[in-house]
Amino acid sequence: MEVRARAPGKIILAGEHAVVHGSTAVAAAIDLYTYVSLRFPTPEENDDALIFHLKDLDLEFTWPVGKIKEVLPDQGSHAASSPLSCSFEATKAIASLVEEQNIPEDKIGLVAGVSAFLWLYTSIHGYKPAKAVVTSELPLGSGLGSSAALCVALSAALLALSDSVKLDFSHQGWQVFGDSELELVNKWAFEGEKMIHGKPSGIDNTVSTYGNMIKFRSGELTRIRTNMPLKMLITNTKVGRNTKALVAGVSERAVRHPSAMTSVFNAVDSISKEVADIIQSPVSDDLAITEKEEKLEELMEMSQGLLQCMGVSHASIENVIRTTLKYKLSTKLTGAGGGGCVLTLLPTLLSGTVVDKVIADLEACGFQCLIAGIGGRGMEISFSGSS
Ligand SMILES: Nc1ncnc2c1ncn2[C@@H]1O[C@H](COP(=O)(O)OP(=O)(O)O)[C@@H](O)[C@H]1O
Ligand SMILES: C[C@@](O)(CCOP(=O)(O)O)CC(=O)O
Ligand SMILES: [Mg+2]
Structure with a gap:
């Protein structure tokens, strides 16, 4: 079974930066997406690695799950239903896992995205072997919310294959989560954004999760309806x-x-x-x-x-x-x-x-x-x- 998740980028019409300090902002989803495919190996494949493949960039990162367990010993027992912030110790441990991948100097910005992946993955699926493949229509690091789209698509794919979410596996084509699942995706994505932005307001992950156009202030969204x-x-x-x-x-x-x-x-x-x-x-x-x-x-x-x-x-x-x-x-x-x-x-x-x-x-x-x-x-x- 493979799940594919997609999450849109966004534009902010008004309020960027000030929204981090409690002001209102207005944002809209755009029709450019980041896609994440996630698959667990079958028993015959006998694979014991976690693989993160950035397809557009032709980069693949692999960690033996035993190594992750050794470095992040507390990640095996967490409940996917309660999003958790990355502690100082876990941040350090993740940094060491990312460092050993020798990301080229000209792509050093990716360290943040790879770290967010490791945190979200191990928090939701512990030490289970898997392969996640990412592609994106968004330019990275350009203000169109690629970081949030990545975190939302990752959280959605991870939760879709967890026990915390009940879904219709026979449904053909794209399907939308229910309200409580969307809320969970948004909360996990916010934790990922924290690893990338330091102090995000949450507007990017929220508009990427829910789409449409939104007014956002101090974590609260109001949907904007317009003709x-x-x-x-x-x-x-x-x-x-x-x-x-x-x-x-x-x-x-x-x-x-x-x-x-x-x-x-x-x-x-x-x-x-x-x-x-x-x-x-x-x-x-x-x-x-x-x-x-x-x-x-x-x-x-x-x-x-x-x-x-x-x-x-x-x-x-x-x-x-x-x-x-x-x-x-x-x-x-x-x-x-x-x-x-x-x-x-x-x-x-x-x-x-x-x-x-x-x-x-x-x-x-x-x-x-x-x-x-x-x-x-x-x-x-x-x-x-x-x-
Ligand atoms: N598709 C992706 N694959 C890997 N990392 C990504 C991807 N999209 C975003 N990122 C991470 O997010 C960072 C860019 O986020 P940011 O500086 O917030 O700009 P923006 O969100 O406007 O694109 C990248 O440097 C990388 O760490
Ligand atoms: C500057 C800010 O308001 C938006 C950042 O958006 P982006 O990562 O540049 O796409 C920060 C935030 O709200 O978290
Ligand atoms: Mg961003």
Whole structure:
């Protein structure tokens, strides 16, 4: 029996970073996914290893289960139904297991993802041999939530083959978990995100688990229902960055300037609430849509200004802003910033010719553009093969 799980990436329309400090944020799932296949060896295969295969990167990591047991002796008896944080000792033990894999220096960012895998796997399945294969349509470390998509897809696949979840194995195609299972996936994924981000807000794993568009504050989500067509151009500056370091940088700034940063976070909170209200209110005609788009554009500009106050913009992001402004289009960074991806609102009445020109200008700067579907499906699983 093999299970396949998929979980989407996301864009943050308003509130990144401030959401870590208790402000409201608005995020939407996008139709780009990370896939995880999980299979236990049959008795005939007589395999006693845990294998983590990153197919797109052509990297495979293998640990004999005996070695994992020796280094992480307390992982055999945990209940999959109660998500647990990785202790200091376990973090050190996992670091030693990852270190022995000699991950190449130019792919050192993967250490965090591999560590999250080891924690989630051993917490849910102990020392059982297995093979997990990962593929992704998302650029890694670019602000589109690849870390959360990985943690959600991993948690979903692991739980699907555990005793904690009851599923219909005969169902053909993708199926959705029930509410309590989704909640469990989301909680485990949050534990994985903690290993990658240090101090995540939980917005990325939540929107990846549940899909759609959400308003999120202090761990609470509210689903946003909308009939407003919302089209965003996503530009990847291709400047690499690391969410953990950027989140830590904002927290350090908040320690240095507590009063000023509290005002910044409060302003972001107001902007996110307004963004959610605009998107949710019903639209009647083109005029109403244009008015809403103009308001959203202004709020995106204000968001970007506040993200700059937090110290997470970048010369490449400013370059995209300048380029799109030539066409009177508004742009803000999305995710942790410092490079990565930015969003440009494409108004409904904007002609296709202009969109093509903007994209050509941006691509001439070496950036990569894409238009993804927004507000779609959350995490899903499918089964194949016989047990
Ligand atoms: N498909 C994947 N395979 C392995 N690791 C991954 C994968 N997707 C994400 N990661 C991990 O997450 C990290 C990127 O997360 P992060 O810096 O939060 O950026 P983002 O979530 O915006 O892509 C990678 O460096 C890696 O450790
Ligand atoms: C900066 C932050 O708000 C979003 C990070 O998103 P990403 O990892 O850059 O895709 C952090 C968080 O909310 O956990
Ligand atoms: Mg991330």
